[in-house]
Amino acid sequence: MKNKVKVFRAMYDLTQDTLARAVGVTRQTILAIEKGKYDPSLDLAFKISRFFNVRIEDVFEPGASVKNVTLFLEELASEKDADESIK
Amino acid sequence: MKRNAYYLVCGFIAVILVGLFGVSVLLEQPLVISVAVILSAVLYFVLRKSVIDVILDERQMLINMKTSSLTMKIAAVLFLALNLPIAVYAFGPGFGLPPIPHGMGGPFMPTDVLGPMPATRLGTFAVMEIILMIAVLFIYAGIRMYYSKKFGGEDGE
Numbered sequence: 001m002k003n004k005v006k007v008f009r010a011m012y013d014l015t016q017d018t019l020a021r022a023v024g025v026t027r028q029t030i031l032a033i034e035k036g037k038y039d040p041s042l043d044l045a046f047k048i049s050r051f052f053n054v055r056i057e058d059v060f061e062p063g064a065s066v067k068n069v070t071l072f073l074e075e076l077a078s079e080k081d082a083d084e085s086i087k
Numbered sequence: 088m089k090r091n092a093y094y095l096v097c098g099f100i101a102v103i104l105v106g107l108f109g110v111s112v113l114l115e116q117p118l119v120i121s122v123a124v125i126l127s128a129v130l131y132f133v134l135r136k137s138v139i140d141v142i143l144d145e146r147q148m149l150i151n152m153k154t155s156s157l158t159m160k161i162a163a164v165l166f167l168a169l170n171l172p173i174a175v176y177a178f179g180p181g182f183g184l185p186p187i188p189h190g191m192g193g194p195f196m197p198t199d200v201l202g203p204m205p206a207t208r209l210g211t212f213a214v215m216e217i218i219l220m221i222a223v224l225f226i227y228a229g230i231r232m233y234y235s236k237k238f239g240g241e242d243g244e
Contacts, residue, residue: 025144025146029147031241038239
């Protein structure tokens with residue numbers, strides 16, 4: 001999962017330690033998140049984004065492409081139609 | 088209690104345990120060291136709860152969980168690899184198997200030594216168990232280092 005924690009931290013001129021204390025984790029955890037080696041829990045992701053007064057998707061974005069439910073249902077329906085036409 | 092004070096108390100308890108082990112040997116009372124180990128484990132646990140300057144966040148919990156899980160698996164394999172041969176060695180004749188003469192691919196000891204386990208051999212097994220325990224502690228440290236590196240957390244700003 002990609003994130004912009006480092007960018008937001010730089011915007012407010014915060015150290016990793018300050019951010020870590022603000023959201024209740026260790027500095028190493030903030031470092032690991034920034035390096036992309038650790039994906040935070042939903043709770044921590046919300047805490048970080050709320051701390052910067054932005055939406056969660058402004059800070060974190062998923063690595064893999066996520067399907068939209070409408071597109072997914074359309075795909076499912078087209079697969080079903082294809083199966084029925086074969087029969 | 089501060090974390091450093093906790094480590095000092097732990098070291099002190101460990102020294103007392105070593106002393107109690109000596110007392111246990113001198114008095115020939117294995118119960119002394121046995122009870123002391125259990126009580127010190129409870130004491131460690133209670134003291135750990137009173138440490139105030141420890142931040143255990145989700146990443147550390149994940150590392151702890153993964154490290155403990157892998158260490159448990161490795162320890163189980165090592166434990167069985169060491170103890171099953173010991174059980175065979177100690178109770179082999181007791182399983183009702185006829186003793187095979189030494190040197191014919193049979194037991195690794197002369198048949199006259201087999202039978203009731205001598206006390207010194209029992210002590211050797213106990214020492215082997217302690218060595219295994221210490222090895223597991225080193226394995227735990229190694230695995231912990233591996234997961235700490237895997238989940239980042241190194242270097243500074």
